[in-house]
Amino acid sequence: MSGREPPEPELVVEIWRGRESGEFVPYRVARRENQTVLDVVSHVQRRIDPTLSYRFACRVGMCGSCAMTVNGIPRWTCRTRVDRVAGNGRVRIGPLRNMPVIRDLAVDMAPFFDKWQRATGRFVPSDADNRRTFARVPPGSRERQAADAGIECIGCGVCYAACDVVAWNSDYLGPAALNRVWTLVNDSRDGARREHLAAAAGDAGCHQCHSHQACMSYCPKGLNPTAAIAGLKRETVKSLLRGEL
Amino acid sequence: MTGRLEAWLYVAQRGSAFVLAPLVVVHLATMIYAIRGGLSAEEILSRTEDSAVWGSVYGLFVAAVAVHAPIGVRSIVREMTPWKGRSLDVAALLFCALIVVLGVRAVGALL
Amino acid sequence: MTDNTVAYRKTDILILGSGGAGLFAALHAHKAAPDLDITVAVKGLLGKCGCTRMVQGGYNVAIGTGDSVERHFMDTVEGGKWLNDQDLAWTLITTAIERIHELENELGCFFDRNADGSVHLKAFAGQTYDRTVHKGDLTGIEIINRLAEQTWARRIDRMEEHRAIALIPARDGGRISGVLLVDVRDGRFHFVQAKAVLLAAGGGPTMYRYHTPSGDKTCDGMAMALRAGLTLRDMEMVQFHPTGLIAGRDTRITGTIIEEGLRGAGGHLLNGNHERFMTSYDPRGERATRDIVSRAMFEEMRQGRTGPNDGLFITMRHLDRDLVRRQFKGMVERCADCGFDLAGGLVEVVPTAHYIMGGVVFDTSCRTSLEGLFAAGEDTGGVHGANRLGGNGVANSTVFGGIAGDTMGPWVEKSGAFADPDRSAIDAAVAHGLRPFAKPRGDLLDMRERLEDIMWDDAGIIRDPERLHRAREALSGLGEELAETGVATSDRAFNLTWHDWLNLDSLILVSRVIVEAALARENSRGAHFRDDFPEEGDLATSYFTTARLDGERIGVGTAPVEFSRVRPGETLIREEAETAAA
């Protein structure tokens, strides 16, 4: 038939269905220009199998909700083009590693954020009276630059999923939480440097890191938790030797 | 030692690594140098006997390894096997003692 | 088959939403009344959904030397085309100063600095002064991350991935008794009884074909408020951002923002024939205000001069590419991830629905007309009038969220009480929520797309009665269709398709309100443009629209704006008032 359009190019995706146990189920999805992995997952849920579960919110790499394991590598899916990962026309999508699976592609991120708290990943005001001005912090100062280097974390959990130490030691605070503590340690306005260092030096803290650098290799924001953790190792050792921990 | 066991272990492990680094370089160099033409017990002994320098070098080597290796093995076991906790720590200490005992005997024998 | 059991729990204060409004309310309520049980219930993960996180530009606050609250206020009211509730606007502007210091010094936001270490204030469109505090172009991430950390650190309960579906009145009426929610993860219903409830679900005009907000925002808060009998105001006022990305069919990223600063930095807009067109609409060209640029673009698109995906183009290629790459790093990377070269090529763009100025009528202490129900953030109306200044949005949610917390804490301690719920309201809401499980499977994506087309084509940037009437008809048909459409499974656990249905349910209702309000306003103000009434009308007799649900009908009305602080033609800025007098 001459009027027939050529068949749309297709992609075979295998998607994890189930919880901790389950299986990869293949789906055929139409290839589209500029399609992201999140678009593929959405396509399956919206047009093929309405029961597929996954999570997203902002769809532009700001909220860190949409991370999944794509062909064995943790990625933010809303900013990962299919072209980049579908070398052989096949894509396998699973939930993030190192977090309990709720269903299909959605994981429970509670342990990740609990550890953020256990690491004292929160600002503590230093000067209770000085609340009506902005502290003077030259942007070029060493501390500010160090704080800025790690501040744009979106809490996506990619680093946490990539890190084997997290897999081996379920108490390990993990790269994102430690990266946050390092930012605070460098924040000249923060009033709890000692507490931050003490938390980072705890028995599941920075010293458990073997510098695998998976965190920095896969962080979609290009942050470097490895360097942050190395910084914590140095500073905590200094405090330890001074008897301040 | 406060409750910060892991932090102290880290210090000890990295500290011993700092000590080991030059010693291993020396050890590697002598080894590569010494094996030219083959080894014999006599040769080894002639090189080491009554040398205070060699004695302290190997003594230090043994001490550093006795600190360094058990800590390393402990973390490997902790991470890759289900074995954790006190009993593992004791085992690591025993391993440390083993290295010290064998090391003292060996260094003593060489001198 | 369907399990309609409802789990019950209690909390003193229940907060719906974890954007700037919700989290600020939680922190302030906790501070004001540390002994109270406070619970934040949110559709997504706490702090990881909603639009506060997506704020790029920054936070408006009059702290620069030479700037003043009067100036910021006048900019806000003039930008709002005199429709603002002036007391709300005044509260916004004065409290923003307190809030920004709180954000920086207590919560730990680390805003950008000038070379001398003082806080950097940047220019934002539509303002007479540089007054926008920011953290790079990711201000929202900084604000929400810090708010979330502080919330986690306190005794504040979380109900994450719990979606509110109905505000439940007390059995004897007159006040709220709690909220019915669905636990997204297992699909079960929860009734949370509360002494005070904060509505902070953040509106969000996601019923338009192109839209910027995050996927979880579907006007649920406004829909629940309507069903609970509350009045919304200014609902015709939907702000469009001139440059949203188009990445092609079925791409989630379509509609998201291409930064405004690009036009400011000299970027050109081109139509489908690759010709510049802005200069023939406005002498300022691409640098004209949001509404003018959006309308000009819409007009070009209506004329059919479009690109391959029915959009127009933005280009920076006539500028220094390295400079563009450096200055707009985040944006260039984002485009590159979608396959576009922002620095050297053409990126297809389209105006995109960004913000609803309208919302629940509330007062300066965040009370609503329903006793025990408070509201803050993008769910509310009146602060911005007919248009919102860039940078006043996140100020609005954080300012009023904090005020809501300050009000609710002491209010609950003094006069709060648990009221027995109206069981029939719970039953009705459960039955409504379960409806799609009893209906044959339909194509919800197709319905969502039809909704987006109706709103985009007929109730969007340029409106006229004929189109609006067409939209009214189409929406009521779509509503009926939805009621007969099902989701083809009985499994409610993490069932996004069910939530797609619930989303559509909220969106269709609020879309109907937008259409009715747009029909009611017979002039053109701010974001609302009527082809048949292109003039702004008499400012001195300005009125705002109101809408409420009467049974199935939407009742619209108008009410005169009270110029409680300044009248059209006057100013509060001292120097200008003096020069005018001289």
Add this chain to the structure above:
Amino acid sequence: MGGMKYAIASRNHPVYWAFVLHRASGLALAVFVPVHLYTLSLAVREAARFDAFLEWTENPLVKGGEALLVLLLAGHLAGGLRLLALEFLEWRDWQKSIVAITLGIAAACGLLFLMNAP
């Protein structure tokens, strides 16, 4: 993670392989050290047995094993220095490429040993 059987491709990056080598060599050395110390102590008490032992080490298989140990020691040393640099010096971008240098040093030591062996 139980049931979820797919390759953890994220491990396939140079630094991870460096870690694997460092761990394997550390473990092998830790096993070898006690053995090594024990045989050394034999040197005095029973020089003859020790020499017999050394003869045994002339066996090419054993020779190969020894070379491997030297390689491991050199590799572990180089890897250890890399880690110490990474942890105790301020971060520099060259630390990303230091893995290659490490492997180079280790390989060179092993080769030297083999070339020198009679």
